[in-house]
Amino acid sequence: MTDRSTWTFTAAAETFAAAAEGWLLRDPVRNTAALTVLRSLRSGQFSENPLMGWFTEGGSVEGAMIHTAPYPLLLAVPLAAIPSLVSELIALGRSLSGVNGPVEQAEAFARAWWEPERGRRSDRLYRLGTPVPPSVPGAARTAVAADMPRAVQWIREFEVEADVEVSADPTPVVAARINRNELVWWEDGGRPVALACVSTPIAGMSRVGPVYTPPEFRGRGYGSAVTYAVTRKALDEGAAEVLLFADLANPRSNSIYQALGYEPVADYARISFR
Structure with a gap:
């Protein structure tokens, strides 16, 4: 990653959508979970301190995450963005019950997170x-x-x-x-x-x-x-x-x-x- 790689966070669904929705819509199949959660956030369905973030590299959005407690952190990010995301969330003092995403990304996040893995569920997208x-x-x-x-x-x-x-x-x-x-x-x-x-x-x-x-x-x-x-x-x-x-x-x-x-x-x- 370069010095121009950054994470930006917000609790406002419309701010997140303006920045990251276009990127998520490039692949609505693999980003299905993030897009459906975003729709619920925009309708005001979640109220427990949501956190949304997008990863920018070279001036363009290349990944996103959504956390709506008590649900696990939802990942739609490249592997290279995982270490910086973990560091940012720890600095923010964010409490997580778990992480959910593609196998490689979820496992990379879990290895870097400060709490040990207590269990997992493996899913297949059809x-x-x-x-x-x-x-x-x-x-x-x-x-x-x-x-x-x-x-x-x-x-x-x-x-x-x-x-x-x-x-x-x-x-x-x-x-x-x-x-x-x-x-x-x-x-x-x-x-x-x-x-x-x-x-x-x-x-x-x-x-x-x-x-x-x-x-x-x-x-x-x-x-x-x-x-x-x-x-x-x-x-x-x-x-x-x-x-x-x-x-x-x-x-x-x-x-x-x-x-x-x-x-x-x-x-x-x-x-x-x-």
């Missing part, structure tokens, strides 16, 4: 190729405000099962997703049996997740059905790319997504410090 509809009884229904209690309960159950180590109340996020028509049920016999969310398109990109089927309804294809339903919804709303992350420790979900037409793009890691 993008939709040719969609393959499953044959499953039932039908999709977009969630409405009256569905809030059940939706919050199921999202909490998903977070516990997926080992999402955050203390945030999911209610505001669930409410926002219902308001944006992003949460869909799969119903069989008039009762909800699976749930999935999908982001409204950003630069032609939508991302599926979370997907959850309660234990008592598993083994009947409902997860496949609701995943395909939100995939079809994203395509119908204009998405050119439909993406999702899958836990590599769950081979069943990975096989399900591939059977629906999703193809691997890259591997990511969420590394916990506490």
Whole structure:
């Protein structure tokens, strides 16, 4: 790196967007997480002291990061920018529960951070190729405000099962997703049996997740059905790319997504410090 390599930080989403959104939009597939979090920040969804930063080299933006506590630090940066980012965050006294990003970047950050790694989750990013509809009884229904209690309960159950180590109340996020028509049920016999969310398109990109089927309804294809339903919804709303992350420790979900037409793009890691 040269002397002209710098990090700039802000708590203002619009300031960050003015500087870094254009760079993130160059690759909306690999920057899907940062772009969807940025949209939530711009809508005022997060309120716990957010921190956003962009890395400039030779006068142009070459990377970005977003931290919305209690969630892990989100990386979209080149490897060469990791040491300076770690130094800057330590100087700022920033407390991190973990780091999330492409495997190489996440591991490089964890090695340089002052707290030891306590655990990790390995994910694979998939993008939709040719969609393959499953044959499953039932039908999709977009969630409405009256569905809030059940939706919050199921999202909490998903977070516990997926080992999402955050203390945030999911209610505001669930409410926002219902308001944006992003949460869909799969119903069989008039009762909800699976749930999935999908982001409204950003630069032609939508991302599926979370997907959850309660234990008592598993083994009947409902997860496949609701995943395909939100995939079809994203395509119908204009998405050119439909993406999702899958836990590599769950081979069943990975096989399900591939059977629906999703193809691997890259591997990511969420590394916990506490």
